[in-house]
Amino acid sequence: MGLFILRRIGIMILTALCLTFIVFWLTNLFPNLEKLAKTQGNFRMSDEAVLTYLGNNGYLQPLPVKYGQWLGVLPGYVIEGSDGQIRARCASGNEDIADAPTFCGILQGNWGYSTVFREDAGSIIATRLGLTGKLMFWVMLLMVPGALIIGVLAGMNEGSRTDRSLSTVSILSTATPEYVSGVVFISVFATATFGMQWFKGTATAAMDDANFENFFLPVLTIALYGMGYIARMTRASMTEVMTAQYIRTARLKGVAFSQIVLRHALRNALIAPFTVIMLQFPFLLNGVVIVETLFNYKGFGWTLVQAASNNDIELLLGVSIVSVFVVLTTQLISDIGYVFLNPRIRIA
């Protein structure tokens, strides 16, 4: 088991390296650097001024060198600018260059500087991730029990009227992407059009002070999308279990139906949905990009959109690392959890 986890962590690091290198390469393409220089300096800089700016700020070094500096395996640049001023990657603000550390990359815990928000990228990611965490927590709280109940109810009696109607609902909710359901919810429940103005169509206030009124719609929008999918998986797994020999035996013994479902079927039926639920975390990261933008909830997804559209190199890299970590960690948890739920599976 230990070896397995170790190997997984190795893969995680390798994936993070590959992904960040690709992002680094794309954001460091020259047109993107030019755009960055113009946002930072002036919207009407001449081409010479762009080159001086990029040169003075270390953007014109070879790609592997820049990447190495960002990682923290190569010493940060110290460049004497064309204006005679010495700039160092590791000296922030008014810090004296002599006092600055030699290495200041991600390995030293330095996430870099966001050019859009003019703040430390690490602290931005921490704040925004916290907000998204809050959103995810409530989504999970609504989605997982909801999906399991629907799935189990539908799967108890395959082909029954309950099964058909619940299946239709879950297929509908999975087939409706967030950007459709979100808009529909806002127009139905947050405007006076249908006389059902129960919720608020924006979640900006929920960042500081979340309540049912201003937070329910974004939570529902994300939760519904995943709920249908998990419910379908639960139903499939449940129907399979319900046809198993030992369930028939239990029935013949005269055990009550509710006892059969809760005691005998449920535990075995939950193995497959568990994996699906863990895999939903990465999908939720997708969903928050749309929903946070739609509801103006300034979390991780919104940050990703802002960073990408402004070519904010170091913030984008930070976002990538966090994404890799979330995806691979949830997979790891799902694999380990599987072993505990299903004794037939062994991890060497």
Next chain:
Amino acid sequence: MTTQDQPIHPIALQYARDEKAGKLSRREFIARTTALGVTVPAAYGLLGLAAPTAANAQAQQGGSVRMQMEVRAVKDPRAFDWPQITYVTAGWLEYLVEYNNDGSFQPMLLESWEVNDNATVYILNVRQGVTWNDGTPFTAEDVARNITGWCDTTVEGNSMAARFSAIIDTETGQALEGAIEVVDEYTVQLNLPAPDITLIAGMSDYPAAITPADFNADTMLENPVGTGPYLPETVDVGIRATLVRNENHDWWGYAAGKGAYLDRIEYIDYGTDPSAWVAAAAADEVDIIYETVGDFVDIFNSIGFIESSVASSSTVVIRPNQRAEIDGMRPYADKRVRQAIAMAVDNAVCLELGYASRGEVARNQHVGPMHPAWADVPALPHDPARALELLQEAGMADFEMDLVSIDDDWRKNTTDAVAAQLRDAGFNVKRTIIPGATFWNDWTEYPFSSTDWNHRPIDTQTLGLAYRSGEAWNESGFANAEFDALLAEANAIPDADNRRVVMRRLQEIMTDEGVTLQPYWRTIYRHAKPGFVGWDMNIAYLPHIYKIGIAA
């Protein structure tokens, strides 16, 4: 302010006759006379009217307000390219002069000013008793230093230099030797080599914020030294900004009865999509909407918000950039191509589809009837068939024009209307829509795109900022020596009638060269929840935030 017993400026008397004769609008009259140093009551007196009293006398002290507004990164005020930035910085960085909706210039950090008869000498009397919030007094040195800074053309993105080009030495790129003179502790004199009538108007514009002696744009939020009544509490770009009252500062405006009623002002960013603003208003998360546009005016009226509107010379231009290179050639350098674009588009259709007919049709000249020296120059006729012929003559019929716009409501719709009409005329047009976050990164460089322009009081101002050769904001890439010479000439003629002769020629050049499409003049709107005063839309989007209060 000049006192009543001082002689009225002779040109002001001429303006009064012009106004009576119907040559000047009342707003323009007020703008031009107060720019010459005539007080607001005296200016109204010349018209035989009583000056209106401020409506926000009924505000109560204290309270807070939440305003929907894009929160952008602060930088050196001279490089401000977006009035929203000043709604944050105006909390502590104030202005010398304030421009109001009736066209008047009210003194702020100046107490008064006098302009000589041919507008070559400006005497600026600095308000006494003003202190910076670090305790040092505000003096003539501060005014002179700021004006010198405005004239520094080497500062990247300094748009104030265009407003003060009259006293800039073109060789050094700095203020002319001897042009800015500190007479005594509270008097500054500007000596112009040639007359310029727009300097006071320039001082009222939003990048003209007055900064302290050791101002550093990088630390302006950590070390907010200024003369104003508020301090920044938080500025999170794209999220929110908060101003709170500076309790340790005796703002000059308290004694002058200026207001600063609110204890706290919050700006909350809801992105560029107006439907998100409606959602925020319906959720009672904001009290004031920075600006309402298009169909959303009616929507905000319908949810019980109060409307404030002002007819302005704010506009949108859809301009080809003559210097833009595509595949090694300059498609819009050919005059015929630009004329073809102008002839293919019916401006009335742009107004109807793009701005729900809330404004006046314009003639692609970027000077309008609200300006004093506007000449009645006809636009190129709307003739799509001839437009296509011109395009074919130029050999550009197969060229695919990429028409860029920002992703918002009215600017996008207007640009769509232009694109549709060009396609109807047989042009090959592609539309590109860029999100607000990135659009402004190189707005002057797009080969063919739309940009909104704010109201400016005097006719030559916008022409100087946007069409003079080599200006920072010259997005059409227009460079015409004759135009530049005529513009300099117009800037030296204070009399509107005499200037009109030159303006006619300038407007003819704008039309004939097909410099830009400028389809309509906008009426601009702002909405607020009932119960607030002093939040009215400013004709030039200026941040008069000290006037906002909760109704008593």
